[in-house]
Amino acid sequence: MEQSVLQELAAIVAPQPLLTQPEELLVYECDGHTLDKAPPDVVVFPTNTEQVIAIVKLASRHGVPFVARGAGTGLSGGALALEGGIVIEMCRMNKILEIDYGNQRAVVQPGLVNLHLSLAVADGGFYYAPDPSSQGSCTIGGNVAENSGGPHTLKYGVTTNHVLGLEVVLPNGDLVHFGGAILDTPGYDLTGLFVGSEGTFGIVTSVTVRIMRKPQAVKTLLAFFETVEAASNAVSGIISAGIIPAALEMMDNLTIQAVEAAIQAGLPLDAGALLLIELDGIEDGMEADAQRISDICQQNDCQNVRVAQDDAERALLWKGRKEAFGAIGRLTPNYYTHDGVIPRTRLPEALTRLQLISHRYGLRIANVFHAGDGNLHPLVLYDERDSEEVERVLKAGHDILQACVDLGGVLSGEHGIGLEKKNCMSWLFSEADLDVMRRVREVFNPQELCNPNKVIPLRGRCRCGAVTHDDTPDHETHEAVAAAMQDAHVHA
Amino acid sequence: MSTLDDLATSLQSVVGDEHLLTDAAAAPYAVDDVLPSLVALPEDEAQVADVLRLADEHDATVFPRGGGSHLPLGATPERVDVVLSVERLRRQLAYEPGDMTTTVQAGMPLGHLQGVLGAQGQFVALDPPATAATTIGGVIATNASGPRRLLYGTARDLVLGISVVTADGNRTKAGGRVVKNVTGYDLTKLYIGSLGTLAVALELTFKVHPLPPAEATLGVACAGQADILPVLTAFLRLPLRLNSLELLNTAAMAALQANSGVAVPMSPYLFLARLEGDAAVTAGQKERIAETLRGLSLSAPAVTQDWQPEEQQRLWSCLAAQAFLPDSVTAKVGLRINDLAAFCADIEALSTDPPWLLHAHAGNGIVSVQIPVGDGNEETLLVQIQSLDACVARLNGHRVIERAPVAVKRRCEVWGPVGDNFAVMQALKASYDPKRRLNPGRFIGGL
Ligand SMILES: Cc1cc2nc3c(=O)[nH]c(=O)nc-3n(C[C@H](O)[C@H](O)[C@H](O)COP(=O)(O)OP(=O)(O)OC[C@H]3O[C@@H](n4cnc5c(N)ncnc54)[C@H](O)[C@@H]3O)c2cc1C
Numbered sequence: 012m013e014q015s016v017l018q019e020l021a022a023i024v025a026p027q028p029l030l031t032q033p034e035e036l037l038v039y040e041c042d043g044h045t046l047d048k049a050p051p052d053v054v055v056f057p058t059n060t061e062q063v064i065a066i067v068k069l070a071s072r073h074g075v076p077f078v079a080r081g082a083g084t085g086l087s088g089g090a091l092a093l094e095g096g097i098v099i100e101m102c103r104m105n106k107i108l109e110i111d112y113g114n115q116r117a118v119v120q121p122g123l124v125n126l127h128l129s130l131a132v133a134d135g136g137f138y139y140a141p142d143p144s145s146q147g148s149c150t151i152g153g154n155v156a157e158n159s160g161g162p163h164t165l166k167y168g169v170t171t172n173h174v175l176g177l178e179v180v181l182p183n184g185d186l187v188h189f190g191g192a193i194l195d196t197p198g199y200d201l202t203g204l205f206v207g208s209e210g211t212f213g214i215v216t217s218v219t220v221r222i223m224r225k226p227q228a229v230k231t232l233l234a235f236f237e238t239v240e241a242a243s244n245a246v247s248g249i250i251s252a253g254i255i256p257a258a259l260e261m262m263d264n265l266t267i268q269a270v271e272a273a274i275q276a277g278l279p280l281d282a283g284a285l286l287l288i289e290l291d292g293i294e295d296g297m298e299a300d301a302q303r304i305s306d307i308c309q310q311n312d313c314q315n316v317r318v319a320q321d322d323a324e325r326a327l328l329w330k331g332r333k334e335a336f337g338a339i340g341r342l343t344p345n346y347y348t349h350d351g352v353i354p355r356t357r358l359p360e361a362l363t364r365l366q367l368i369s370h371r372y373g374l375r376i377a378n379v380f381h382a383g384d385g386n387l388h389p390l391v392l393y394d395e396r397d398s399e400e401v402e403r404v405l406k407a408g409h410d411i412l413q414a415c416v417d418l419g420g421v422l423s424g425e426h427g428i429g430l431e432k433k434n435c436m437s438w439l440f441s442e443a444d445l446d447v448m449r450r451v452r453e454v455f456n457p458q459e460l461c462n463p464n465k466v467i468p469l470r471g472r473c474r475c476g477a478v479t480h481d482d483t484p485d486h487e488t489h490e491a492v493a494a495a496m497q498d499a500h501v502h503a
Numbered sequence: 504m505s506t507l508d509d510l511a512t513s514l515q516s517v518v519g520d521e522h523l524l525t526d527a528a529a530a531p532y533a534v535d536d537v538l539p540s541l542v543a544l545p546e547d548e549a550q551v552a553d554v555l556r557l558a559d560e561h562d563a564t565v566f567p568r569g570g571g572s573h574l575p576l577g578a579t580p581e582r583v584d585v586v587l588s589v590e591r592l593r594r595q596l597a598y599e600p601g602d603m604t605t606t607v608q609a610g611m612p613l614g615h616l617q618g619v620l621g622a623q624g625q626f627v628a629l630d631p632p633a634t635a636a637t638t639i640g641g642v643i644a645t646n647a648s649g650p651r652r653l654l655y656g657t658a659r660d661l662v663l664g665i666s667v668v669t670a671d672g673n674r675t676k677a678g679g680r681v682v683k684n685v686t687g688y689d690l691t692k693l694y695i696g697s698l699g700t701l702a703v704a705l706e707l708t709f710k711v712h713p714l715p716p717a718e719a720t721l722g723v724a725c726a727g728q729a730d731i732l733p734v735l736t737a738f739l740r741l742p743l744r745l746n747s748l749e750l751l752n753t754a755a756m757a758a759l760q761a762n763s764g765v766a767v768p769m770s771p772y773l774f775l776a777r778l779e780g781d782a783a784v785t786a787g788q789k790e791r792i793a794e795t796l797r798g799l800s801l802s803a804p805a806v807t808q809d810w811q812p813e814e815q816q817r818l819w820s821c822l823a824a825q826a827f828l829p830d831s832v833t834a835k836v837g838l839r840i841n842d843l844a845a846f847c848a849d850i851e852a853l854s855t856d857p858p859w860l861l862h863a864h865a866g867n868g869i870v871s872v873q874i875p876v877g878d879g880n881e882e883t884l885l886v887q888i889q890s891l892d893a894c895v896a897r898l899n900g901h902r903v904i905e906r907a908p909v910a911v912k913r914r915c916e917v918w919g920p921v922g923d924n925f926a927v928m929q930a931l932k933a934s935y936d937p938k939r940r941l942n943p944g945r946f947i948g949g950l
Contacts, residue, residue: 113736113841114868158685169683171692172660187924193837194867195646195657197903197918198947199928203659203692207685227742251601253624253713293742296784352681356601384683385602424683432686439686444675447935448688454930 012052012096016073020055020097023065027103030054039080039098044088044431051078051092058103060178060186060216067214068184070097070460078462079214081122081150085157086348087429089209093464099214101152105491107131107499108217114502116175116192117222119495121152121215127492128220131499137222140167143425144333147488152215158207160425162258162332165383166291167223169425171206176219179205179212182461192219204451209427210462212455226291229257230301231319231328234308235282239263239378242284243358245311246382249288250355252307254300257291259383260332266339266379266390270331273338278331282314286382287332335379336390343375343392347404351415352424355385364414365389371410372403386424387415413438429465507540507584510561514585517553518545522591532586534566535579536909539586546591548674548705555703556672558585558940565670565940567699569610569641572634572827575906576645577698577945578917587703589640595619596706597680604663604680606708609640625711628655632826640704646696649823650747650777653866658695661710665691667702670936680708693931700946701935715746719785720777720815721792724770726803728851731772731844734805735865737795738776739840743788745866747777749822752847752861755873758828763821765814768806772847774865775818825862825873832874832884833906834891840868842898849894855887872902881910888915918947 021029030036031053040048052075057063070077076096083090092098105122112135119128125146129138142161143149149159155177160169167173176190190202205212236242242261249259262270263284271278278285288304290297305316319325331338339346353361362378365387369376380388389411393404412422416438423432436445455461515523524532524542532542541563545551558565563584568574570590592608595616599605600623607616613633620626631637631647641647643665648657655661664678677690694701725734731750738748751759751773760767767773776792778785789809796805810818826833838846843863850859850872860873874887888904888911895902904917921928925948932939932950944950 111839111841114839115739116839158689160683164683168656168660171689172656181927185926187927188922189924192839193900194869195648195835195837196922197901198921198924199697199931200646200659200692200695201924201927203689203695206692207689224740224742247601250603255713293744293780293784293788295787296780352679352683354599354602354604354681356599381683385681386683420681421679421684421686423685424681425685427685428687436687439679441675443673444677444687447669447675447677447690450934451688451690451693451931454927454934 012075013073016069016075017053019069020053020066023062023069024055024057027056027058039092042083042085042088042090044086044429047088047091047430049091049093049095051098052095054098054100056100056103060180063099063180063214063216064184064186066097066099067180067182071183071458074458074460076460076463079152079156079210081153082124082148084145084149085153085427085429086350087423087427087431089156089427089429089462089465091430093430101150104216105495106497107495109500110135111192111502112137114192115222116219118217118219119151121150121155121218123151123495124491125149125151125154127488127495130488130492131496132222136225138225139220140164140173140223141170144336151218151220155206155215155218156208156210157425157427160381160386162260162381165259165381166255166257171203173221174202174206174218175221177202177205177215178217180214180216182213182456182458190219209429209465211452211465213461228291228294228297229325230290230297231325232288232301232304233317233328234286234288235279235314236284236286237312237314238283239362240359241312242286243362243382245286245308245313246358247356248307248311249304250383252303254304256288256304256383258287258289260287261285261378261380261382262287262332262335263378265375265377266335269338269342269377270335273334273341274327274331276327276331279315287328332379339377339390339392344394344396347391347393347408349387349389349391349408349411350423350426351387351412351420353385353387353415353418353420357418358382358385361387361414361418365411368407368410368414372407374403374407381424384424385420433465506561507563510557510563510585511541513557514541514543514554517557518543518550522546529586532568532571532588534574534583534586535912537580537583539566539583541584542586542588544588544591548668551587551589551592551703551705552668552672552674554585554587555668555670559670559672559938563940564943566942567644567703569638569644570612570634570636572637573641573645573647577942578949579909579912580944589703590638592705600625603711604682604708605711606680606706607639608706609638609704611639613637613639613642620711621714624714626714627709628661628712629658630823632823634827639707643695643704643707644697644699650749650819650864652864653748654746655712659692662691662695662707663710664708665694665704666706667694667704669702670938670940674705678708682710698946699942700932700950701941703941715779716781717785718746718777718779719789720775720810720818721789722768722808722810723774723776723796724768724806724808725772725774726801727771728844728848730801730805731847732841733799733801734774734796735843737799738774738792739866741791741795743792744779744784745776746779747775748864748866749775750843750861750863750865751775754858755825755860755862758825758860759818759822762825763817765810765818768808770806775822777819822862825860826871828873830876831906832876832888832904832911834872834902835905836870836872836895836900836902838868838870838898838900840866842900843868843870846870846894846898849897853890876908881908881914884908884911885914921948
């Protein structure tokens with residue numbers, strides 16, 4: 012990149028420094044998808060919207076590619092600077108601008124950590140519903156780009172259902188506003204179109220979200236089964252009975268073993284599968300629903316149902332779920348995180364296919380996933396030093412996605428397509444379908460400088476480094492939330 | 504032979520004689536009193552594509568249509584060459600109750616779909632004002648919604664995937680048939696509410712919900728505008744399974760009483776709250792509401808009202824039907840939830856005669872304002888719309904004129920002003936429909 016461009020860039024964000032040294036850029040070579048790497052030329056840390064506009068205009072004028080980055084926890088290579096250029100790191104724009112309890116809204120900057128928003132509004136009796144397992148580190152801006160989900164999105168929906176308005180710097184540097192605090196803005200739903208665009212339509216500089224009242228009551232159950240088939244049948248049974256739990260998560264035996272080793276929650280090591288089921292809402296009728304769920308589990312050969320007795324036990328069970336990826340990391344040098352979706356009724360078949368794939372390639376596959384909405388996360392265990400094994404892992408990954416598509420499902424439920432799955436898009440979409448998507452992207456990003464070329468052949472590899480977090484906020488988190496709240500306008 | 508005659512001949516060979524209407528037969532398909540030259544009723548996807556392709560070749564404009572119940576939404580067109588009605592595409596293509604998803608053709612009537620799903624104890628959680636003719640495609644194109652949006656959201660929360668035919672006759676799809684999906688750009692959101700200006704919807708996949716075990720409706724009458732905010736706040740703070748919370752002013756209540764034949768406690772404002780759960784659960788919730796209301800300091804105690812189950816049904820269906828009130832200007836206003844009371848006060852202060860009907864989805868900040876035409880002429884109606892706009896602007900809200908006499912529509916900005924994002928909308932329209940064939944001029948900013 013030209014020295015003059017770097018100088019202009021430095022002037023925009025001064026006195027904030029730029030990162031340009033190879034060793035400084037190492038961290039930015041990849042995100043949570045670590046198999047593909049590409050260093051940017053420079054990393055810049057804007058602190059306000061005006062700086063973002065100036066950076067984008069500069070890049071556009073000089074034809075330099077740029078990509079926004081939040082916490083870099085993405086699992087599909089979204090934040091990778093594939094063609095070099097500028098990484099616009101948004102983490103300094105992490106303020107909460109406004110909290111309006113009466114109107115159930117908050118306005119935040121994109122670099123705010125997801126969990127910090129829920130913590131900030133907790134005293135007001137509110138929370139922000141989308142809760143990716145990475146919520147202790149991932150940012151709201153990253154969530155908007157990926158349309159992230161989480162365990163509790165079964166009942167309450169994913170990011171797109173909670174984002175009402177956006178301030179966006181378009182790839183030409185124009186500042187525009189989509190939607191807002193008020194619902195049903197006349198015109199095309201540009202907010203809805205933007206959410207999930209994986210950083211290719213522009214840079215988000217402010218996000219208006221819906222915050223929700225915390226439920227009156229919560230009940231968390233754990234049901235153990237001898238086999239994953241029995242557990243999947245119980246999932247179908249619960250859904251068919253017309254009960255929509257807040258969360259309905261499954262872990263298989265391998266995951267149970269890993270989690271138990273990590274957190275000692277007293278999980279039975281011989282169980283073939285467990286379901287973590289959470290009900291929330293009003294207290295009235297909850298006991299009855301819990302009983303019905305328990306009965307359905309019993310009818311499906313459940314070994315045992317355990318009900319969390321207090322908040323501490325509930326927190327422990329969730330800790331096990333949210334840190335399951337990390338726990339698996341203790342069993343193996345590397346693992347490859349998949350993210351596919353199937354129609355819920357095909358769950359037993361899907362799990363059987365996964366077992367076959369595991370046998371065929373001689374690889375261990377751990378399953379920990381959002382069973383309620385059919386969102387699978389098979390984790391393929393391997394050792395990257397064994398190149399022959401890596402080959403098998405890639406083939407297994409291909410077969411896993413193929414199985415999802417065969418069963419009427421899709422390529423990704425929450426992690427995105429990014430760099431990782433581009434090649435598979437043609438399994439689901441015709442050339443005409445993809446052309447429409449390309450043309451829509453051209454409307455926003457005609458120069459293709461904003462996160463370019465994420466539409467490239469899949470190399471079929473993905474694994475992620477585990478990001479762990481503790482559910483009880485530590486001192487540092489408290490400080491961060493307090494700092495984020497510093498200038499927030501709070502309305503009752 | 505004129506181009507349109509030529510087009511008529513070609514279209515006839517595609518859809519068949521009896522499915523190409525002209526002259527008097529085309530009259531019921533008028534768009535805002537503008538008679539279409541041709542009405543094509545294709546029976547399948549291939550015919551839809553052919554109609555679009557032929558219209559394109561003949562430089563003809565195309566106005567997609569479902570059941571026509573929400574057709575008044577949109578600016579009045581200059582000229583209507585072809586109305587393309589999807590009313591014959593009315594099949595359910597897939598339904599797996601265990602997956603809680605269904606795929607239907609765009610011309611399927613909403614009521615028909617709810618019947619099929621209801622037999623399995625499920626429903627699509629969309630309850631817009633509808634007639635027997637209202638189609639799924641029309642509901643999605645207009646992003647129509649109803650009281651249940653409080654709990655279930657709107658089309659953007661319920662549509663999982665969509666197949667469309669673009670103006671060039673190509674079929675494309677977005678989304679899928681599973682409940683969670685980030686595979687590719689979310690074009691589904693773009694099509695919802697786009698009023699047929701980008702493409703013609705062919706098939707839609709919905710997320711369905713279990714029907715609630717039972718519902719109960721409670722009326723809460725308020726003595727004045729000053730009591731609206733405290734009562735609304737109480738409702739939104741209480742732990743309830745509340746699927747609807749509507750607010751009516753006296754004029755809307757009077758209309759509801761007259762139309763339903765159900766006695767409504769006449770008062771300045773009335774909340775209608777609909778709770779979900781079996782009888783024991785809703786009884787407990789009602790008790791909690793009553794107790795909370797007693798604890799509020801209001802200008803006068805709020806009066807609660809119960810109705811028989813059959814009366815409750817009638818109230819809700821008549822309330823929905825009021826959207827189709829003839830001889831009125833109907834505006835949809837969007838506000839911050841907490842500004843609803845101030846808006847009511849502003850409208851009261853106008854002391855309009857005859858009084859306007861206000862009906863709000865109170866928990867969402869969406870208000871339907873109906874201005875009776877009475878013997879008012881065009882000029883007085885335009886002045887009244889200006890007064891309304893001033894109230895909306897004061898609260899930084901937005902408004903759309905959903906229904907109005909055509910003469911009025913021609914002279915007011917139906918969609919209100921455009922924002923700083925309008926260039927993006929124009930570019931999207933240009934990308935999808937460069938020759939402006941589909942519903943030209945009807946959408947925001949004349950798109
Ligand atoms: C252990 C672990 C668990 C996870 N669990 C879940 C889960 O339960 N559910 C789930 O959905 N995901 C999960 N993820 C994936 C990941 O955390 C999410 O995709 C998250 O939203 C990424 O946020 P981020 O801030 O890290 O974004 P990054 O990885 O930094 O970026 C992701 C994308 O967002 C774009 N972007 C970032 N900021 C902006 C901005 N301001 N404007 C425009 N584009 C921007 C980037 O360009 C990139 O394309 C998990 C990841 C890990 C490592």
